[in-house]
Each structure stands twice: as C-alpha cells, then as structure tokens.
Amino acid sequence: MSEHEITFENVSKFYGDVLGVNRVNLSIPPGITSLVGPNGSGKTTLMNLMTGLLRPTEGRIRVLGVAPDQPERLFQFTGYCMQFDSFPRGMTGYQFIYSYLRLHGKPHEEVESLTWSAIERVKLTDAAHRKIAGYSKGMRQRIKLAQAIAHAPRVLVLDEPLNGLDPLVRAETIALFRSLAEEGLHVIISSHILHEVDAISDQVVLLSSGYVVAEGQIHGVRTEVEEHPMQILIRCTRPSALASRIFELDTVVEARLHNDGKGLLVRTRDPDRFYLMLNRLVVDGVDLESVAPADDDVLSVYEYLIGPDGGSI
Amino acid sequence: MAVYKRSYHGYAGPLTPEWSRFAIIPRYAYQRLFKSKVMTVFFVICLVSPLVFLSLIYVANSFGSIAKMFGATGVRSPITIDGEFFQIFLGVQSFLAFILTCFVGPGLVSTDLSNRALTLYLSRPFSRAEYVLGKMSVLLILLSSITWVPGLVLFSVQSALAGTGWLLHNLWIAWAIFSGAWIWILVIALLALALSAWVKWRIAAGALLLGLFFVAAAFGHALNAVLDVRWGGLINLSILFNAVWNDLFRTQQKAEISASSAWIMLALICAACLWLLNKKLRAIEVVR
Numbered sequence: 001m002s003e004h005e006i007t008f009e010n011v012s013k014f015y016g017d018v019l020g021v022n023r024v025n026l027s028i029p030p031g032i033t034s035l036v037g038p039n040g041s042g043k044t045t046l047m048n049l050m051t052g053l054l055r056p057t058e059g060r061i062r063v064l065g066v067a068p069d070q071p072e073r074l075f076q077f078t079g080y081c082m083q084f085d086s087f088p089r090g091m092t093g094y095q096f097i098y099s100y101l102r103l104h105g106k107p108h109e110e111v112e113s114l115t116w117s118a119i120e121r122v123k124l125t126d127a128a129h130r131k132i133a134g135y136s137k138g139m140r141q142r143i144k145l146a147q148a149i150a151h152a153p154r155v156l157v158l159d160e161p162l163n164g165l166d167p168l169v170r171a172e173t174i175a176l177f178r179s180l181a182e183e184g185l186h187v188i189i190s191s192h193i194l195h196e197v198d199a200i201s202d203q204v205v206l207l208s209s210g211y212v213v214a215e216g217q218i219h220g221v222r223t224e225v226e227e228h229p230m231q232i233l234i235r236c237t238r239p240s241a242l243a244s245r246i247f248e249l250d251t252v253v254e255a256r257l258h259n260d261g262k263g264l265l266v267r268t269r270d271p272d273r274f275y276l277m278l279n280r281l282v283v284d285g286v287d288l289e290s291v292a293p294a295d296d297d298v299l300s301v302y303e304y305l306i307g308p309d310g311g312s313i
Numbered sequence: 314m315a316v317y318k319r320s321y322h323g324y325a326g327p328l329t330p331e332w333s334r335f336a337i338i339p340r341y342a343y344q345r346l347f348k349s350k351v352m353t354v355f356f357v358i359c360l361v362s363p364l365v366f367l368s369l370i371y372v373a374n375s376f377g378s379i380a381k382m383f384g385a386t387g388v389r390s391p392i393t394i395d396g397e398f399f400q401i402f403l404g405v406q407s408f409l410a411f412i413l414t415c416f417v418g419p420g421l422v423s424t425d426l427s428n429r430a431l432t433l434y435l436s437r438p439f440s441r442a443e444y445v446l447g448k449m450s451v452l453l454i455l456l457s458s459i460t461w462v463p464g465l466v467l468f469s470v471q472s473a474l475a476g477t478g479w480l481l482h483n484l485w486i487a488w489a490i491f492s493g494a495w496i497w498i499l500v501i502a503l504l505a506l507a508l509s510a511w512v513k514w515r516i517a518a519g520a521l522l523l524g525l526f527f528v529a530a531a532f533g534h535a536l537n538a539v540l541d542v543r544w545g546g547l548i549n550l551s552i553l554f555n556a557v558w559n560d561l562f563r564t565q566q567k568a569e570i571s572a573s574s575a576w577i578m579l580a581l582i583c584a585a586c587l588w589l590l591n592k593k594l595r596a597i598e599v600v601r
Binding site: 051072073074075079080086087088089090099100102105110147 | 326327330331337341345424430432433435436439596597599
C-alpha cells in the first residue's frame with residue numbers, strides 16, 4: 001500500500017439497487033488526474049468515496065495510506081470543493097474561509113494568515129469582506145476553491161471546478177491547478193470540458209455507467225485502443241504524391257487528403273513503425289512541415305470508448 | 314511523466330485538542346444569536362424570575378426581622394423553602410427554556426441541511442458526532458444558563474442564609490435541580506434538533522415542536538377521556554416531566570402516570586431522536 005498514492009481496491013458502491021460505481025481498481029499518483037465521463041457515470045460518487053462522505057458497499061480505499069472513514073486524519077491533508085453551492089446565509093468570503101478553517105484546530109493567527117493566502121491565490125482580495133450572496137457565479141466558484149485549498153492540503157478533490165468561470169478566470173484557475181500539481185499535490189478534477197481536461201491533465205480516468213473504462217496518461221490510453229487505428233496528420237507540400245506512396249506500408253489502413261488540401265490524414269495500426277518508415281517514403285519535391293497524432297486526445301479517446309452520445313459533452 | 318518538485322510543506326504547529334473542536338459551533342452560533350435584539354431581550358427576561366425567587370428566599374429567611382420592623386413578633390414566614398419551592402422555580406424556568414428552544418433550536422440543523430452545508434462541515438477533520446454535539450451544545454449551554462445554573466445559585470444563597478444544618482438536610486435538592494433541569498434540557502434539545510433535521514424548514518420545525526407539546530397533550534387528554542384510561546399521559550410531555558420532577562423533588566403531588574413509566578418514555582423519546590438524527594444527518598443525501 002502506497003503512502004504517496006490514492007488507491008481503490010475493488011471498490012463498489014450501490015445505492016440500494018442502483019449502481020454508483022462497480023469494482024473500481026485505481027491508483028492515483030501526484031499531479032492532475034481528471035475524472036471524465038457522462039452524467040451519472042460515477043465521477044462524483046468516486047470523489048465522495050475518496051473523501052469518506054460516502055462509504056463503499058465493498059472494497060477498500062486509502063488516501064495517502066489513510067482510510068477515508070477517519071475524517072480527523074484525512075481532512076488535515078485533504079481539501080474538497082463540491083459541485084453545488086452551499087454558503088451559510090450572511091457570510092462574507094473571508095468569514096466563510098476563516099470559520100471553516102477553525103475546525104482544523106489551528107490557532108487564530110495561523111488561520112487568519114492561511115485565509116488571506118487562499119483568498120489572494122484565487123484573486124478575491126478586494127471582495128473578501130463582501131457578502132457571498134452578492135458574488136457572481138465565477139466568484140462563488142473561486143471562493144469555494146479557496147476554502148478547499150486554504151489549509152494547504154496535499155490532496156485536492158474538485159468536483160466540476162471550472163463550471164461558471166469566464167475564459168480569463170478559467171485560464172488563471174487552470175494555471176493555479178498546474179502550480180499546485182507542480183508543488184507535488186494530488187489534484188483530482190471532474191470535468192465535462194474535454195479540451196481543457198486534455199490540456200491540464202497528467203492522467204485521466206474515463207468512467208461510464210459506474211465502471212472505469214480506461215485510466216492512465218492519455219497517450220498510453222490511446223495506444224491501448226487497438227480497434228481504432230491511430231490517426232496521424234502529416235502537414236506537407238504535394239500531399240497527393242505522398243498519399244500514392246504511403247500504402248506501401250502494410251500498417252497503414254487508410255489515407256485521405258485533409259479538407260484544406262495541405263495535408264494528409266493517415267490511419268495506422270503501428271504508429272511507431274510508421275514514424276520510422278516515413279522518411280524513406282518521402283518523395284522528391286515533398287516537404288514535410290509536421291507530423292503529429294490527430295486523435296491522441298481525451299475527446300477522441302472518450303468518443304472511441306464511451307461514444308459520442310455519452311452524456312452532456 | 315512529470316517530475317514534481319515536492320515543495321509542499323504543510324502547517325506543522327500545535328493544534329487545538331480534537332475533543333474541543335465542537336465548541337467552535339456554539340461560539341459562532343452565539344455571535345449570530347445575540348445580534349438579534351428580540352433574542353437578547355428575551356434572554357434577559359429569562360433571568361428576571363431567578364431574581365424574584367432570590368427575593369422570596371431573602372424574605373423567607375428574614376421574615377422575623379421584617380415583621381419586627383412592623384411591630385409583629387412570633388410570626389412565621391408563609392414561604393417555605395423546600396423541594397416544592399425549587400420545583401416551582403424549575404417549572405417556570407423550564408417553560409421559558411422551552412420558548413427559547415422554539416426560537417433557537419429549529420434553525421440549528423435545518424439551515425445547514427437546506428443549504429447543503431453539512432458537506433462543508435464533514436469535509437473537515439470533524440465527525441458527525443462532533444457536529445451533533447456542537448449543535449446541541451448551543452442549546453445545552455444556553456438553557457443551562459437559565460435553569461440549573463441560577464437554580465444552584467438560589468440553592469447556595471438559601472444554604473448561606475439558612476445555615477449548614479439546612480444545607481446538609483436538603484443537599485438532595487441540589488441534585489434534584491441539577492438532574493431535573495438536565496433531563497428537560499436534553500429532551501427538548503434532542504427534539505428540537507431531530508425535528509429540525511427531519512423537516513429541514515425552520516418555521517415548520519418550530520411549529521412542530523410547539524405542536525408536539527400542546528397538540529400531543531390535548532390528544533393524550535382526549536385518549537384518557539374517551540377510552541377511560543390513564544396512559545394517555547405518556548404522550549403528554551408536561552405530564553411526563555411532572556412525574557419525573559415529583560419523583561426527584563420528593564413532592565406529594567398526584568401524578569397521572571408513575572415515575573418509572575415516565576423515565577422509560579423519556580428514554581424512548583431520546584432514543585428516537587438520536588435514531589432520526591443518525592438517519593438524517595449525512596454528508597451526502599442519497600435520493601432513491
């Protein structure tokens with residue numbers, strides 16, 4: 001059992017007859033891990049299980065070696081930002097962070113300093129003494145995030161943290177997640193916005209109907225999806241000339257000209273061999289500009305494994 | 314694979330003891346409660362009757378001297394300071410405590426549940442038991458300050474005025490004040506929290522608490538009258554407490570039900586409240 005990872009061992013959660021998650025085996029290292037899946041796939045259940053807010057029907061969970069049913073130990077190093085807004089009436093942003101931080105047992109001076117540090121980190125210093133009821137959706141999302149990071153946790157569990165943020169704040173928040181991950185934190189995020197998941201995640205966990213469909217670094221997951229040959233986009237001059245040579249490779253199953261006429265889309269079952277052989281195939285007068293995977297992202301993997309209609313994407 | 318700097322260093326200083334964390338809840342609750350002028354005025358009114366009873370104790374102990382001032386001699390005080398005197402005091406204060414509970418109790422848990430704020434508490438180093446203890450202590454401390462605390466102050470004053478002989482002979486009254494008040498406080502605090510958790514709506518919870526006392530009492534009387542029985546008193550909280558207090562204060566008042574059945578019924582009510590709290594106070598509400 002690792003004291004540096006979050007582990008799920010054969011974990012199932014049933015709500016009566018309704019399946020939450022089933023036989024989940026996971027090991028989450030430090031860095032940003034995104035839980036991806038359609039509505040009802042079990043993302044929030046998985047987060048609630050790892051924070052001990054729900055107890056598993058079966059199986060064992062350890063968060064950095066600590067069982068989630070010990071809140072006194074677990075939440076000293078874990079921060080949780082839930083999906084829903086829940087703010088006690090009449091509280092200011094500062095009071096919201098400060099009062100809940102006191103439950104950690106730290107002295108007033110430390111709590112005050114941590115509160116301001118969290119508020120500054122989410123850039124809400126000017127609004128700290130305003131009532132949360134008057135905050136915009138984005139500000140509420142940020143103050144929720146501040147309460148999750150305020151006690152300097154080592155594990156951060158964030159349920160849909162990017163919802164309601166405008167593009168600028170979204171970019172700043174993603175940068176914050178990245179900096180937290182670089183400090184060695186486990187940042188676990190659930191999100192519906194796949195291109196952002198792709199941009200920020202060190203690894204992804206794909207969920208569907210309560211089952212883990214795939215997990216790991218997205219490139220590794222993509223390589224495992226053998227029934228869908230890898231798509232590679234070759235940007236070059238004279239793509240039709242290259243296309244005529246490309247079928248000499250037995251690993252290529254499809255080649256077609258890109259819509260803009262300035263490239264070639266190739267499907268291959270063995271991308272590594274394809275890259276090795278490509279130089280030999282390049283004919284005179286064809287200049288290669290770039291060669292890059294075209295479906296080596298979360299969106300493509302999601303579509304291949306879960307299907308394009310799998311939720312509100 | 315990213316290479317992480319592992320630069321995180323958390324707080325390593327001393328923490329307050331875990332057992333004392335629940336006290337944060339009443340501290341904030343009182344700050345909020347006493348912002349209300351109505352609440353503050355009512356709390357002060359609750360402390361008026363102890364002053365009245367204090368005056369009565371003084372009069373009872375100094376009756377001879379007072380009578381002598383008016384030229385009367387050999388007159389005995391019409392006020393007797395005994396178990397019944399303190400039971401009347403506890404009865405008055407308990408009624409005020411009940412009104413105070415109807416103000417304060419229903420909003421303690423229902424607002425957290427309706428705002429989904431329970432997750433905020435329970436995603437801290439804080440357990441459900443500590444949450445219930447914290448919320449209950451808001452009522453326990455507040456109601457103690459107007460029931461057994463002034464009761465024991467009155468008892469001490471009486472002991473000081475009447476002498477050690479009286480104190481030694483009536484020490485059991487101090488226990489009766491303390492335990493009689495605690496039973497009352499515990500039952501109505503649990504009822505207030507359980508109803509608050511059950512209906513999740515402050516106004517409805519307050520109405521239900523009042524209803525439980527008055528409607529259940531009327532129903533109990535109706536049962537007794539229609540069926541010609543006495544056990545209707547078992548659903549009448551006033552009768553239950555009177556039976557228990559009569560037992561504790563050794564008064565000879567006629568009770569509809571026996572003290573033992575009243576004790577059992579109160580224990581059952583407490584158990585039902587705890588069961589309801591355990592069922593309703595969950596970090597995540599699972600809707601099936």
